[in-house]
Structure formats: structure tokens, C-alpha cells
Amino acid sequence: MPAEYSPTILQGQHTNDDEILAKTPLDTKALGGDSSVIIMELLQRFKVRDVMKRQIIAVARSTTLREAQRLMRENRISGLPVCEDGRLYGIVSVNDIINALDNGWIEDSCERHMATNLVVMEAGMPISFALRYFNNYTYGRFPVLDSNRKLVGILSQRDVMRALLYELSVEIRKLERKTAGNGPLRATGERYFRREWAVVRNDLSRAGHAANDIKVILRERKVARSVARRVAVAAYELEINICIHSHGGVLVLLISDDTITITAKDRGPGIPDIEWACRDGTSTANDWIRSLGFGAGMGLSNSKRVADSFDIQSEVGKFTKVTCTFNMVPPEPAPAEGGAS
Amino acid sequence: MTAAEICAAVKGTLAVEAEDAAANGVYVGDLLSDVMGHAGEDCVLVTIQNHLNAIAVCTLVGCSVVVLCHSRPVPPDMAEAAAREGVAIITTSLSQYAAALALSALPPAEH
Amino acid sequence: MTIADVVKILDGKLMAGDGNSPRAVGAVVANDLMSDVLLNDADDILLLTSLASDQAIRTAHIVGAMGVVVHNAKPLSETMLKVAADLGVPLVSSPLAKYDACVRLHDAFLAEERS
Numbered sequence: 001m002p003a004e005y006s007p008t009i010l011q012g013q014h015t016n017d018d019e020i021l022a023k024t025p026l027d028t029k030a031l032g033g034d035s036s037v038i039i040m041e042l043l044q045r046f047k048v049r050d051v052m053k054r055q056i057i058a059v060a061r062s063t064t065l066r067e068a069q070r071l072m073r074e075n076r077i078s079g080l081p082v083c084e085d086g087r088l089y090g091i092v093s094v095n096d097i098i099n100a101l102d103n104g105w106i107e108d109s110c111e112r113h114m115a116t117n118l119v120v121m122e123a124g125m126p127i128s129f130a131l132r133y134f135n136n137y138t139y140g141r142f143p144v145l146d147s148n149r150k151l152v153g154i155l156s157q158r159d160v161m162r163a164l165l166y167e168l169s170v171e172i173r174k175l176e177r178k179t180a181g182n183g184p185l186r187a188t189g190e191r192y193f194r195r196e197w198a199v200v201r202n203d204l205s206r207a208g209h210a211a212n213d214i215k216v217i218l219r220e221r222k223v224a225r226s227v228a229r230r231v232a233v234a235a236y237e238l239e240i241n242i243c244i245h246s247h248g249g250v251l252v253l254l255i256s257d258d259t260i261t262i263t264a265k266d267r268g269p270g271i272p273d274i275e276w277a278c279r280d281g282t283s284t285a286n287d288w289i290r291s292l293g294f295g296a297g298m299g300l301s302n303s304k305r306v307a308d309s310f311d312i313q314s315e316v317g318k319f320t321k322v323t324c325t326f327n328m329v330p331p332e333p334a335p336a337e338g339g340a341s
Numbered sequence: 342m343t344a345a346e347i348c349a350a351v352k353g354t355l356a357v358e359a360e361d362a363a364a365n366g367v368y369v370g371d372l373l374s375d376v377m378g379h380a381g382e383d384c385v386l387v388t389i390q391n392h393l394n395a396i397a398v399c400t401l402v403g404c405s406v407v408v409l410c411h412s413r414p415v416p417p418d419m420a421e422a423a424a425r426e427g428v429a430i431i432t433t434s435l436s437q438y439a440a441a442l443a444l445s446a447l448p449p450a451e452h
Numbered sequence: 453m454t455i456a457d458v459v460k461i462l463d464g465k466l467m468a469g470d471g472n473s474p475r476a477v478g479a480v481v482a483n484d485l486m487s488d489v490l491l492n493d494a495d496d497i498l499l500l501t502s503l504a505s506d507q508a509i510r511t512a513h514i515v516g517a518m519g520v521v522v523h524n525a526k527p528l529s530e531t532m533l534k535v536a537a538d539l540g541v542p543l544v545s546s547p548l549a550k551y552d553a554c555v556r557l558h559d560a561f562l563a564e565e566r567s
Contacts, residue, residue, distance in 0.1 A: 204505075204506075204507070205506060205531065207507070208506065208507055208510035208511070208514075209510070211510065211514055212510050212513050212514070212539055215513060215514055225516070229514070229515060229516060232514040233490045233514055233515070236490060236510070236511065236514050237487065237490065240486075294485070294486060294487060294507070298485075298487035298488065298491070299487060302487055302490055302491060305491070366551075367551040368549065368550075368551055369482055369549070369550040369551045369554065370484060370502055370550060371483060371484035371485045371488075371502075372484040372502050372503060375484065375502040375524070378524075379502075379524050379549060387551070389483065389485055389488055390485075411488065436481065436482070436483075437482040437483055437550075437554075438480045438481060438482040438500070438554050441482065441550070441551050441554035441555065442554060442555065442558050445551075445554070445555045445558070
């Protein structure tokens, strides 16, 4: 449990801030509750200082309301802290400006009309706690003070949303990678590409189309030719394997910045002796499969041969899962083979 | 051409010997149904099919020499069947294309 | 040797794909087992096969082959022609057996070298 923080009321009464986002407060129950461990974890892990805006546009106590109005308009903000040497004296809001225009005191100093009844946040508060402020008070933004009571930032609901959405997208990518295979998990912001094909049992008229698609995708993405060919070979062999040996399954392509992963997973019947199955020339294929140009017992050994790393897992009666990973940078070219003669 | 000449031409190894094994033509094929349909009598079969059924097809079409390409191993049941049926098996590291060219340089067997 | 030359040398007929492709034959692979074709590392392969099925075309596309020849004038299905057209793989039908095709292509290579 984090330490309990309580709002710090400096002085005076609440006034309304017309920040638009204040009218759509975050529903912490919907975000948190017991619906998502990841979100709760994020809300705890992130502190106010991690997501607040550090560039503060502020005015001095002697600044006129007209000058404050100009700053708000130019910066498209609805409130300005009144602050000198880091010490926070008050906040001037759009409401204060409207009142000043109505009542003819727009040339007065901010100090005379600013709100001094402030609710502030502390920089070390977890976001989960900050969200309660947005619910319990109607302000759209809060000044953030450090442990020395100095103004160090401003936090709006928009800042929280942006940070949460960004982190969630990173978490979702990680989850997708985990489900897609054993591709490496990496830090934030990585670009990636994922596509999946269903492979139907015994449908040799379609078998191979996923591998052909993959080849086209890799070519479009300008993957080195030698790498693209090896990836496509593995994809083809694994696709044919699913088609002729299993009850059906999926083929998944995952491209990250520096690796390409092909994962083939089927719904059984599983391989009793993996070592035997991976050996060259061993096959359980029947004559029908052989007559179609496959079943020479080279599928698994071929895909192992072309991959930079190879993994196979199988449980009899349940599934077989093969993962081939390729480095984006091709290895040193082997000496050219044969030629035409 | 005799099995020995064929073996020398493809720089191969005689894996299964057979008396009087010789050929008068060449057929290159890996699909056994295709071999059955098109290979002529007295052909040497150039293939990659290291399978028992390849010997069965050889007996059907009357072919007494098999050249197994790409150094494919000969499984024991295939070797036994070949010995029983009088079919010689030669293994070579060559591809089917290269083996075909090597054999095309040989003169046909005399009758 | 382009695919147009191959058609002539093998008394063949172009069934699908671009017959005017400028790509030259880099290596000849005579094989009916597609796993074995996939093992090959050569570029610009001309695939000679008796396998008259989509898989021959799909395999050729995977290894970046410059063309496919199907032997013994085997009938080619509509879907095979369509796959070849879709994937842009020139497909040739030849009445020759694979062995005779190998020998003719080899002779043509030798003639090419001499000229």
C-alpha cells in the first residue's frame, strides 16, 4: 500500500475551472477495479512527476489580468499559476478573466483577483492517487509541488491519459509478442508487423499461399533477398507440415526491427519422437502426399537448416509448435553454388 | 552402359550391387507415378526417392539401375528389396541435372 | 538464356507469366520433390519438374525461380495457370522428358559460351 496522500488546501474556497476535460473525469473504477492487473500496476508504478508537464507558463503577482488573458489565448490554456521564485501564490482561471472583463478590472493585477484556495498535488504521488483528485474535485489541472513546496509542474487529465495510453500500447505489444511466439521482448516504442494465416488440414490446393504471401510482404518491406528466401522456405515447409500432418493450425509472421519470426502451431496430433521427426529423410507421409511432391521427410530439417534459431515443442494428442527466428541482417554470403552446369 | 560405368560417370558409390545391371537410356524423375508412366524399359532411373517404393517401380518398368542424387542415404528395407529384385543402387552427391549430364556423355550399351 | 530461349530449346509453349522477361537462367534444377528444391541456394533457378501442381509454382516463387518447365506435356490445371499468373512465375509446358531437356539445355549453354 502506498502512503496515503491527502489534498493540500492552502487557503480559501474552491472555485470552478472550466477546463473541458474536467467535465469528463476518468472513471478509475472502469480503468482499475479487478478488471486489469496491468492497468493497476501502471497506475501504481507511475508517479505524478513522470507524467506532468514541466514547462510551466506562469505569471507574477503584479502581472495584469489583461496580460494573463493574452498568455492564455496564445498558449491555449485555461489557467495560469501565479508564482515567484518557485513559490505558488494562486491560480488565475478563464473565469477570473471573464469576471474582470464584465466588471471592468481587467487592468488590475493578478494578485487582487486570483484564486488562492488551491488544491495541489505532490510530485511523488502515484497516478492512481492523482486520479482520485480528478474525481473528487472538478478542476481539470492541478499544480504539482515538490517536497520543498516549490512549483515543479502542472498535471492535467490529458497528461495522464496520454501517458496511460502510451504505456498500455507498449504492454499490449509485449503481450502480443508473447502470444505470437518467443520473439524477444524489448523496450518501448518498437515498430513491428504481425500477420496470421489459418492452415486447413489436407487442403493442398491452398497450402503454400501463406508462404507466398510472406515472400511478397518481405519483398515489399525490403528485407534482404537472402533472408526473405530463407524465411519463406521455412514458412512453406511448416505450412505444408500443418496441412499434411496435423488437424490444422496457424502460421504467424512477426517482423520486428531486427528479427523475423515464423511460428507454426497446430491442434495436434503431436509428435511422439521429436528427434526422429527432425532427422533428414524420416517421414510418416503416405503415397498420396509423396505424389504431390512432398513427404520426403525434409520439412522440419529444412526449416531448421534455414533458420538462425529453431525451437520445437509438442505434446502428443494436443499440439505441435515450431518457431523459426531469423536475423534481419543476412550472414556473410556463402560462396555461390554450382551455376548452370 | 553398365552399372560400373554409370557409377564412374556420376562419381558415385555402388550401394547395392546387381549382376548384369545395365541401362540403355536415362529417366530423371522423383514422382513414382510419373516414372511408372513415362520411363522406358532398360532405363537408369535418376532420382532422389530413397524409398522402398522406388524399387517396386523399377521392377514394374524394367529398370535395373537407380542413381540416388544429393547423397541420399539408402534405407535398409530399400537396399534389401533392391538386392532381392536385382536392381543396382548408386549414390552420388550430384544433383539430378548434373547426373543427367554426366550420363549423357556415356555411349549407349551394346546389344 | 531467357525464358523465351527456354521455350524454343525445349519445343515448349508458354502457358502463363511474362514470356519476354529479361531474366537469365542462373541454374537448372531438375526435381519433383519440392522440399528438395527449397534446399537449393542458387539464384534465378529454372525449375524442370514433372509435378504438374500449384505446389511447383508456389515453390518456384519462394526460391525466386525465373521459370518453371513441366515435362511430358502433362496437362496443367486452370488453378495452376492462375497461381503462376498471380505470382508472376513464367510457366512452360514441354513435350520432352526431363532427361532430354537437361541435355538440350546443357548443349545450349555450351553453344552460348562458344559464341
